[in-house]
Amino acid sequence: MDQYIEFATNHYLLAFSLVCVIFLLIQDLISNSFNKFESISPLIAVTKMDNTNSVVVDVRELNEFGKSHIENAINIPLGKLEEKLASLEKHKQHPVIVTCQTGARSAAACKTLTKAGFEQVFNMTGGMQSWEDYKLPVKISKTQS
Numbered sequence: 001m002d003q004y005i006e007f008a009t010n011h012y013l014l015a016f017s018l019v020c021v022i023f024l025l026i027q028d029l030i031s032n033s034f035n036k037f038e039s040i041s042p043l044i045a046v047t048k049m050d051n052t053n054s055v056v057v058d059v060r061e062l063n064e065f066g067k068s069h070i071e072n073a074i075n076i077p078l079g080k081l082e083e084k085l086a087s088l089e090k091h092k093q094h095p096v097i098v099t100c101q102t103g104a105r106s107a108a109a110c111k112t113l114t115k116a117g118f119e120q121v122f123n124m125t126g127g128m129q130s131w132e133d134y135k136l137p138v139k140i141s142k143t144q145s
Contacts, residue, residue, distance in 0.1 A: 035110070035111075035114075036114040036121070037098075037110040037111070037113070037114050037121035037122060037123055038121075038122050038123070039107075039122070039123045039124075039125045040097070040122045040123070040124060040125065041124075041125055041126070041130070042124055042125075042126065042130050042131045042134050042136055043134060045097050045099075045122065045124045045131075046136060048095055048097060048122065049097070052094070052095050053094050053095075054094055054095035054096065054097055055074060055088075055091045055094055055095070055096055055097070056070050056072065056073040056074065056096075056097045056098075056099065057073070057074050057076060057088065057096055057097070057098045057099070057109065057113075058070065058073040058074065058075045058076075058098075058099050058100070058128075059076060059077060059078040059081060059098060059099070059100045059105050059106055059109045060075070060077065060099075060100050060101055060105070060128070061077050062075060062077065064101060065141070066140075066141040067140065067141075068128065068132065068138040068139070068140050069128070069138060069139055069141070070099065070128075070131065070136075070138065070139070071137065071138075071139045073099070074087075074088070076088075078100070078105045078108060078109055081109055081112050081113075082112060085112075085113075085116050088113075088118075091118070092117060092118050092119060093119055093120075094120065095120040095122060096113060096118055096120060096121050096122065097122045097124055098110050098113065098121065098122065098123055098124065099124040099127050099128055099131070100127045100128070101127045101128055101129055102126065102127045102129050103123065103124065103125050103126050103127040103130070104127075105127075106123050106124060106127060107123050110122075110123045
């Protein structure tokens with residue numbers, strides 16, 4: 001035990017970094033355990049799209065969406081999601097797969113959808129960046145903003 005204390009006093013930045021990383025990991029575990037939505041990989045998302053009447057909601061901005069998106073995805077930017085929830089009302093019982101560019105905005109959108117009463121909400125981890133890394137098909141809009 002004395003060696004640990006000596007190490008921590010000699011390398012206080014490393015010790016502080018370790019404490020921060022442990023804190024962030026515990027915080028992430030706790031927050032994920034209370035989420036009412038599930039995170040899925042792009043490959044599992046494809047399986048859900050093939051086997052169910054799921055809907056894909058892309059919460060990126062229109063110019064990002066125009067560059068490449070999943071075919072038949074509904075584009076609702078995250079900032080406008082709450083005001084456009086009524087347009088998704090018919091999909092409340094269906095699986096809703098939410099994506100963005102990297103997976104950060106889609107987590108916030110998933111929280112909004114679960115609060116609004118959507119029953120099966122899935123966050124696609126890694127977003128469109130991960131989708132494209134797996135070489136999955138994308139659609140490019142002819143009209144870009």
